[in-house]
Amino acid sequence: GKQWYQRRVRGHSPSGREIKLNTLDALKMVDAHNDRVKVSYANEWLETRRHSEHINNTVKPFDWTFTTAYTGSLGDGVKVRETEDTPDKEKLLRRDQILYHTEVVLFEDELADNGCSKLVVKCRVMPSFVLILLRQYLRVDKVMYRVQETRIYAERDWDYAIREVTVREAGFGEVEGLGNVILFDEWAIGQHLPVTKCVRERLDFG
Numbered sequence: 621g622k623q624w625y626q627r628r629v630r631g632h633s634p635s636g637r638e639i640k641l642n643t644l645d646a647l648k649m650v651d652a653h654n655d656r657v658k659v660s661y662a663n664e665w666l667e668t669r670r671h672s673e674h675i676n677n678t679v680k681p682f683d684w685t686f687t688t689a690y691t692g693s694l695g696d697g698v699k700v701r702e703t704e705d706t707p708d709k710e711k712l713l714r715r716d717q718i719l720y721h722t723e724v725v726l727f728e729d730e731l732a733d734n735g736c737s738k739l740v741v742k743c744r745v746m747p748s749f750v751l752i753l754l755r756q757y758l759r760v761d762k763v764m765y766r767v768q769e770t771r772i773y774a775e776r777d778w779d780y781a782i783r784e785v786t787v788r789e790a791g792f793g794e795v796e797g798l799g800n801v802i803l804f805d806e807w808a809i810g811q812h813l814p815v816t817k818c819v820r821e822r823l824d825f826g
Contacts (some may be wrong), residue, residue: 637825638695639772639781641741641754645692657760657774673725681732685758686729686737691770691785692754694823703822705782707773711749735760738806751773757806764791767810772823779826788813 694700727738735758742753754770766789776779790813795803802808 622731639697639698639752639823640693640695641726641752642693643739646726646739647686649688649690649731650686655681657683657685658761678820680690685735685760686727686739687758687766688739688756689768690739690754690756691783692752692772695768697825699824700783700826703782703820705822706820707751707771707782708775710748711746711775712751716745716746716748718744724824731760735763736806747776749773757810759804759806759809765795765809766812767813769810777822781823781825783821783823785817785819785821786815787817789816790814799826 642807655773722743724741724743726741728736728738730736735755739754739756742755744751750773752770752772754802755769756766758764758766766787769785770782771786773784788810794814795809795812798809798812802812810824
C-alpha cells in the first residue's frame with residue numbers, strides 16, 4: 621500500500637540560509653511521462669509480469685516506482701559548486717556523543733505488491749558536525765534494485781556544507797546470488813550494488 625506523509629526536515633545555517641527535505645518537492649521530481657523500469661529493464665519486466673493482464677494496458681505511462689532525483693530544497697542565497705572535498709570519515713566513525721538523532725519517512729509504496737519504493741531522511745547532530753542522509757530505496761521484484769543516497773555534511777564552524785550524491789543500481793540477475801536475507805534488507809543490499817553515479821557539491825551559505 622501507499623503511505624504518503626506531509627513531512628519535512630529543515631536545517632538552518634548560522635547565516636540563516638536554509639535546506640529543506642520534504643515529500644512534495646521529492647514527488648515533483650518523479651517522471652510523470654515515462655515508465656522508467658519498462659524502458660531500462662524491458663526484457664526482465666516483461667518476463668516477470670507476462671501473466672499480468674494490465675501490463676500492456678497502461679493508458680498514460682509514468683514512473684510508477686516514484687524514482688526521484690531529489691537531493692534537497694535549497695533556500696534563497698545558497699550557492700552550489702562542484703568540489704572534490706568529502707565528509708571527514710574519521711569524525712563520522714568516532715563514537716562521540718549523539719546530541720540529536722531523528723529518522724523521518726517521507727514516502728513509502730509497495731508498488732502494487734511488485735516491490736518497494738521508500739524515501740527516508742536521517743539526521744544526526746554531533747558535537748563537531750551535522751550529518752543528514754536522504755535515501756531512496758527501490759526494489760522491483762525479480763527486475764532491479766536502486767539506491768540513491770544524498771549526504772549533507774557540515775562541521776560546526778563551517779559556513780558551507782558538502783553534499784555528496786551516490787547512486788547504486790543493478791539488475792536482479794546481477795545480485796540474485798546474494799540470497800533473500802540480503803535481497804530483502806533495504807540497508808544491506810546497498811553495499812552490494814555498483815556505483816553508477818557520484819557527485820560532490822559545496823553548498824555555500826555565506
